[in-house]
Amino acid sequence: MITPETASPRSAVAGIEWPAIAAPVGASLLALQFQLDRSQWWSPERLLENQLQQLKKLIEHAVKKTDWYAADPVWREIANQQHPLTQDQLSTLPILQRRDLQNQLPALTATNLPKAHGQLIELATSGSTGTPLKGWETELNQFFWGGFTLRNHLWHNHNFDGKFAAIRTRVGRQTLPNWGPAVSAAFTTGPAVTLGIDTPIGEQAAWLADQQPDYLISHASNLKALAHYSINYKTRLESLNAVISFGERPADGLDDLIGTAWGARFEDIYSAEELGTIALQCPDQPQNYHVMAEHLLVELLDTHGKRCQPGAAGRVVVTALHNFAMPLIRYELGDYARLGSQCTCGRGLPVLTEILGRARNMITLPDGSQHWPSFPAELWLAVAPIRQFQLEQRKLDEITAHYLLDRPLTRVEEKELAARLTDSLRFPGTIVFRQHTRPLSQAGRKFEDFVSRL
Known part of the structure; x- marks a missing residue:
């Protein structure tokens, strides 16, 4: 091992193994x-x-x-x-x-x-x-x-x-x-x-x-x-x-x-x-x-464009310090992350405690407020042997649950899973279900388990 x-290190000089x-x-x-x-x-x-x-x-x-x-x-x-x-x-x-x-x-x-x-x-x-x-x-x-x-x-x-x-x-x-x-x-x-x-x-x-x-x-x-x-x-x-x-x-x-x-x-x-x-x-x-601070300068900005304080989530804005071919200075990546305090390991490198994803991954409630959705796999696997699961929001009061399964969910399973989802998501609206028999993701594309189309 x-x-x-x-x-x-690998030596490039014939006959010299150590020091390389x-x-x-x-x-x-x-x-x-x-x-x-x-x-x-x-x-x-x-x-x-x-x-x-x-x-x-x-x-x-x-x-x-x-x-x-x-x-x-x-x-x-x-x-x-x-x-x-x-x-x-x-x-x-x-x-x-x-x-x-x-x-x-x-x-x-x-x-x-x-x-x-x-x-x-x-x-x-x-x-x-x-x-x-x-x-x-x-x-x-x-x-x-x-x-x-x-x-x-x-x-x-x-x-x-x-x-x-x-x-x-x-x-x-x-x-x-x-x-x-x-x-x-x-x-x-x-x-x-x-x-x-x-x-x-x-x-x-x-x-x-x-x-x-x-x-x-x-x-x-x-x-x-x-x-x-x-x-x-x-x-x-x-x-x-x-x-x-x-x-x-x-x-x-x-x-x-x-x-x-x-x-x-x-x-x-x-x-x-x-x-x-x-x-x-x-x-x-x-x-x-x-953060790889020796190569990237990462800022987390709030809704007013101000620097986030530890514990707060904000937009990820990145400066690539060494790409002189295409200078990306204060480039808004489209992601959200949560800023942490200095790590107890002793490293001075900036800390992110959570990578939240993109704005399109946020759930919007009927009153207009937003938060990051949580629906771990065990929540839906406890109901049926679903192989892939994705939530899509097109209306303020309705979310579509896309699922990959060889058979449709029964009415009892839909009712139980809807109750679990509304509780976990803190969403007071309706959950509708749509069965798929082919994978939900496209080859070469990142899979997003929650997508807002609002």
Whole structure:
């Protein structure tokens, strides 16, 4: 078993195993980890000071090299000021909306890049809400993404000697010699196997049983379906140590479900395709997510645009500090999260205690008030063997419950489930039911268990 504590870096020099002399990319990854290992313990004030220094450099570049920022006198003034950027100034800067990125991509794309940032790489999101997004990043920015992937492995003490399985979009069924460049450039790893997420759940379960991986990464909704399948059909994954979700808000109780299905621990990564890893679960206090503050400046803003205080939920606004190809400064992601106090682990990295999802995931009551809905899987599984469940609100006084089941619910089951839902949701309206015999989600799209169409 080769854990991060016992692993030696991969040496690129023949005959030299220890101390290792890494290849350039591996050496850079190790150098980055050396810095990250120290900066995670900095005070919040020191982290913010360094973030603002880097942001000032990004703004200067953006004003010189993009039409979007050059056209606005607010950005030009910041770029030209001689004194450091302050947090109060940051709070007054314009918010970049998703529609701006969709409609003004040429204006937001830099006309020239520093040579050391490498080549342009095209970004394309899956469009979880039906609107795909395109953009650009640099090789250097992608290097930082890899650095935080490696940090996650190091934080959670993953066994580099194990087999890593990924069920996701944009991959096929294949076997790879290692875990990918984010890890293998610096360390020797075991093999990796991949499978497309559009593979039927039964085939996924059979594939996993054949592969017997040590680690599995996939979208939360896919992991939930797999766990239910494994419980129902007694699929055994003897070697599985950890299950990692990304790209979606995990449903309530998913960690317990995974423990029941496979006896594995659950880890979640808060990420976005245009930004990379936003926050990782704390290795010491897993109820907390630590923002990757060395790469992203994350703000949580209330309905008035003011910074949230610990305990409050707000809109997630992110600045990508190192993507000079397409500067995303105060980019409103469309998510909501809850801000936490400094973690008791001692790390100074900002804390999110809850990833709430998008505004379209909020329930609206007949009086116009809103809150985040809660309806854990055990609530509906206690009524019928439903394989997939989604709530959709189109009216203030009515919610449609879509369910995947081979047969319709009986009237007794509908009555019982409606009572459970109205109580759990704190919703005084009507619940109507609609049966489906095919999966509710589309391949390549994030699954949302509650969707508001109001």
